[in-house]
Amino acid sequence: xxxxxxxxxxxxxxxxxxxxxxxxxxxxxxxxxxxxxxxxxxxxxxxxxxxxxxxxxxxxxxxxxxxxxxxxxxxxxxxxxxxxxxxxxxxxxxxxxxxxxxxxxxxxxxxxxx
Amino acid sequence: xxxxxxxxxxxxxxxxxxxxxxxxxxxxxxxxxxxxxxxxxxxxxxxxxxxxxxxxxxxxxxxxxxxxxxxxxxxxxxxxxxxxxxxxxxxxxxxxxxxxxxxxxxxxxxxxxxx
Numbered sequence: 001x002x003x004x005x006x007x008x009x010x011x012x013x014x015x016x017x018x019x020x021x022x023x024x025x026x027x028x029x030x031x032x033x034x035x036x037x038x039x040x041x042x043x044x045x046x047x048x049x050x051x052x053x054x055x056x057x058x059x060x061x062x063x064x065x066x067x068x069x070x071x072x073x074x075x076x077x078x079x080x081x082x083x084x085x086x087x088x089x090x091x092x093x094x095x096x097x098x099x100x101x102x103x104x105x106x107x108x109x110x111x112x113x114x
Numbered sequence: 115x116x117x118x119x120x121x122x123x124x125x126x127x128x129x130x131x132x133x134x135x136x137x138x139x140x141x142x143x144x145x146x147x148x149x150x151x152x153x154x155x156x157x158x159x160x161x162x163x164x165x166x167x168x169x170x171x172x173x174x175x176x177x178x179x180x181x182x183x184x185x186x187x188x189x190x191x192x193x194x195x196x197x198x199x200x201x202x203x204x205x206x207x208x209x210x211x212x213x214x215x216x217x218x219x220x221x222x223x224x225x226x227x228x229x
Contacts, residue, residue, distance in 0.1 A: 002158070033217065043205065043219040056216050090159060098211060100147055100166055105159035 003027065004106035006091050012112045018079040021109045023091030025072055031055070031094045032074040033103060034066055038087040049074055050097050081113045117141065118206050118220035126226050127196045134181070135191040135223045137206030145211035148189040150180065153222070154202040162204075165189055193225075201227045 003026035013019055025032050034046040036059075045058035049068035060066075063081075068074040078085060088110050092103035119138045127133035139148065150162040165173045165180045173180040181190040193200055206220040 002160075042221050045216045045218070048216065058216055088157060092159070098209075100164070102147075102149055102161045102164050103217060104161060105151075107158050110157075 002104040002106065004091060004093050004104050006089075006106035006109050008109060009107065010110050010112075012114065013081060014114055015081055015083060017081050017113075018077065019081065019111065021076040021078070021089055021091075021111075023074045023076070023093075023106055025074070025091075025093030026104055029093035029095050029104070030072065031097050031101075032068055032072070033092040033094075034060075034074070034076050035090040035092065036087045037090060037108075038084075041087075043090075046076070048097070055097055078111070083113050086111055086113045117218045118208055120204075120206055120220040120223050122223045123221070124224045124226070126228055127193075128228050129198060130195055132192060132194045133196055133225065135193070135204050135206075135225065137189045137191065137220060139187050139189060139206070139208045141187075141208065141210055143210040143212045147209045147211075148180070148182070149207040149209070149217075150178070150189075150191045151205045151207060151219075152200075152202045153205065154199075159205075163191065196227045198227050198229060201225060 005024045031050045033048045037043045046060040048056040066076045088108045090108045091106045094101040094103045146167045148165045152160045163175045163178045177194045179192045203222045205222045
């Protein structure tokens with residue numbers, strides 16, 4: 001158990017809908033990262049927050065947004081869902097930002113868009 | 115350009131043998147970190163080992179060691195005494211301190227340990 005929690009574990013929804021994925025980082029970790037893992041794209045970095053502020057953006061679509069709250073939990077919002085958004089979404093956390101800090105991953109949320 | 119290359123899509127190893135998973139990386143940042151993660155069929159990502167670009171010695175964590183060859187830009191993972199539970203996908207990742215700021219993952223190597 002990494003200490004990172006993600007809810008829900010599975011999510012099935014229809015195209016055009018909007019969903020929210022939730023992540024609680026490990027106790028004491030200030031940085032939260034979101035990743036999308038699909039069969040054809042591999043593991044793609046989406047966005048990073050550090051202590052409530054957006055720190056870095058990766059391959060995140062405009063239909064997706066995220067935020068980190070004062071209690072450091074984070075939410076990833078996916079809207080106008082398409083079939084291609086079906087993937088495993090991971091949240092990870094690290095104590096700080098920087099190359100020497102490993103990330104600990106949550107169990108992931110498997111999103112299926114039908 | 116691919117920043118992390120893992121040239122072995124799949125590998126087999128006999129139980130109790132050692133195996134090396136290859137990883138090469140591309141960066142011009144003098145300060146970076148290299149990481150290996152394991153993803154079993156259950157899906158979770160498990161951190162295995164870390165090597166900093168300024169570390170003089172190769173990292174070791176139990177049965178895992180990282181063969182770091184800075185000049186060649188390679189960071190191969192060595193698993194000694196393979197166990198059936200080592201069967202999984204293995205990802206090499208890099209984080210640059212100055213130029214990238216993000217974790218970049220390789221495509222992964224699927225390791226199958228044979229009894």
